Amino acid sequence: MTDVRTARTARPGTAHRLAALAEDVLGTALPVRLRAWDGSEAGPADGPVVVVRSRRALRRLLWEPGELGLAQAYVTGELDVEGDLAHALRTLWAAARERGPHAPRPGLADRTRAAAEALRLGAVGPRPAPPAARARLRGGLRGRARDRAAISHHHDLSDDFYRLLLGEPMAWSCGYWADEEADRTPAEAQYAKLELVCRKLAVVPGARLLDIGCGWGSLTLYAAERHKAQVTAVTLAHEQAAFVRREVRERGLEHRVEVVCQDYRDIDGGAYDAVAAIEMGEHVGDAEYPAFAAALRRLVRPRGRVLVQQMSRGRNAPGGGPFIEAYIAPDMHMRPLGETVTLLEGGGLEVRSVESLREHYVRTVAAWHRTLEDRWADVVRLVGEETARVWRLCLAGGALAFEEGRMGVDQILCVRPTSLGDSGMPGSPEGWYAGPARP
Template sequence: MNTTTGTPACAAQRIAPVIEQFLGGPPPVRIRMWDGSETGPADAPTVHVRSRRALRRLLWQPGELGLAEAYISGDIDLADDLADGLRAMRRASREQGLKAPRPGLADRVRAAGTALRLGAVGPRPPVPAARAGLRGALHSKARDRAAISHHYDLSNDFYALLLDETMAYSCGYWTSDAPDYGPADAQRDKLELICHKLGLRPGARLLDIGCGWGSLTLHAAARHGVRVTAVTLAAEQAAYVRGEVRARGLEDLVEVHRCDYRDVAGLPGFQGGYDAVSTVEMGEHVGDAEYPAFTALLHAVLRPQGRALVQQMSRGSTAPGGGAFIESYIAPDMHMRPLGETVELLEGAGLEVRDVESMREHYVLTVEAWHRTLEERWPEFVALVGEETARVWRLYLVGGALAFEERRMGVDQILSVRPGAGGSAGMPASRHGWYTEPGTVPAQRGDGAGTPADGADRDKGAGR
């Protein structure tokens, strides 16, 4: 015992057997305790347990959420780059075949005894303020509004700092690796790809459900002359898009509505059907039980031969909500399903699925770009939202990039059509015109056909 500080001299050696017991094997990381003692492989990433409160958090909240909250609060940190550290830990865990056993009562008693000897037993630490606290019935309109607000109403200033000038908060489409090609280019290429898949022409009517900060809405109206009805539940997003519509003089082409997707049928212009409907990474917020009604809505809003494009994240049966951390701090009540289930639900609603394109690797590049911005402008983020919320987003972005990289999550564009009488889809016989050579975007001719354009002709201002 250190008689000056009262701190056990070998905290790491005391805690090592407990860690091994709960992990099902030796730890894949180096662990440095608050007293400077260390345990674990010397060549592994170092996890710094800064205070006894970290252990207290894990006693009260074992597992992923307790670890995440210990990181968010600064009680645990990584001495190395967080992304490199998490990647190394996951690799070591796979190589060692670690599989955490379910601890019994005796295991918990021993762990509590160790924590007591380390002086880590005490009242439950406060939950970080960034944690969501939703009330009400799952996927009721009021609860969905609160869930969306928790994530998307963080502030327009925050997202303007994080995102590129397009304000597109979804997977980009990276068509070039040229040094001067960046996130905004990838987002514009994604927006143009969506417009071509939907066959948008001047005067066409598009319903953009979950329009975000209006990247697709504004692009379709400004570049393609499309009449857009934009829908979002987030107050901050609706205010931003309305401001951009006024600033760009698009009032005759764009209507912005802050409403639930279930209220779309009451909007002006619903009768008669839209030529196209888009929903870009919004369906994850709909819920599992509610998704059949959502796909039925997509079918109902379209005229015969109208097209629907769904860009949506996918995940298997394990942690369809993203896991305890994501569900508590980022996207409460989110539900992701395997791609095949989404296709089946779209077909069950009467839509004919015509094309599916995986964009998983594109999301790695997209999220890594957001993470670079976060790190490069860290003091600004901390000044804007506070240290804890900034650390939430660091963990979220790093973990998200790894999930897509390791194929634990996917994202896809699914194009479908509402067939007309006799089954006619009115679709092109091939994908010709949807895609272009890297670094170019299709130019829209007056007849709506797409042709490759020179990369220098890219509309650099289309997204903002």
């Protein structure tokens, strides 16, 4: 069998020793070029260049093998990538696919050799402290205090940061590019998504809309201004609630919009004409989702509509993964689309339409990533270097996950039928896709 691993030199530098160590653990040739802290290099000459700036990066991997250790080393700057981060991630994922899902795992002998080599390299030592940007949640999973802390970590970073990153209309969710309008700006794509949601929900003047997980109010404000709806906006994030209330006052929408800072489990009343949950269901949790689906049905009137826009994972894909769940969206849970549809139906809703927006999210995240890079100095000023690197890694990796089908996002339109099965739905959805891209 031909040995395709990186060639060893007579007097190997640190990079060659690191490459040999990585290849012994991975069981395959290294797909990237390594540059170590002593200036030595190893690996394919045409591969993306990964710079290991200090022994601490290796120590992190000893304590936290895999994605999370690599991500922490990148976030702290102990490990870096020259040039296009997305290209490096694409190369690494391609190598992982070539190994296949049943590639052999390192055995005890492999781990022992790795530890001995790390010791010789001077990388053995106490566990490094995690980056400050890592979420630190307390309490039982899905407890209300923990859920509030998770949402606050995700959304309360800085209104100015999100305004810079997301642009108008501050929607932290997938935009919508129609085929005939491929040159839409990111803002126009977001307004097109909001219009599509309103049309699918049949939002008309005076309609009562419940916006669960309202974010910075993009749907709430659009439905109230454009469609003259009566909107109740619900969020767990105090900073977001304050932001939406300011926008409501500035736009003179107090008579149409109520902003409530509470858990969806505490929403009273019901008989809403329409209910929207835009990329909020990922934060509900697996065990709690049946109760969430039942709550959606309870809150909407018979013949009323519910739209859930939610991220999903491929059947054999990890979804968000440990980095996203530790640094961006703690306690997030994704499942394959079919399982979510089954849960919504189990809650008493009739699923009428499912539309994948996966390719739209590739464009959405790519636009956010361009803004991040173009405004890098401003981002660092607002949130600091470590957090800026967290978001660079998140956006580069997220766009790739959607591109390769490891993650998806879907609009699931449901209705609560009457006791006699009357849905009140039209025979065809022709009117959903017309209309303006922005107010």
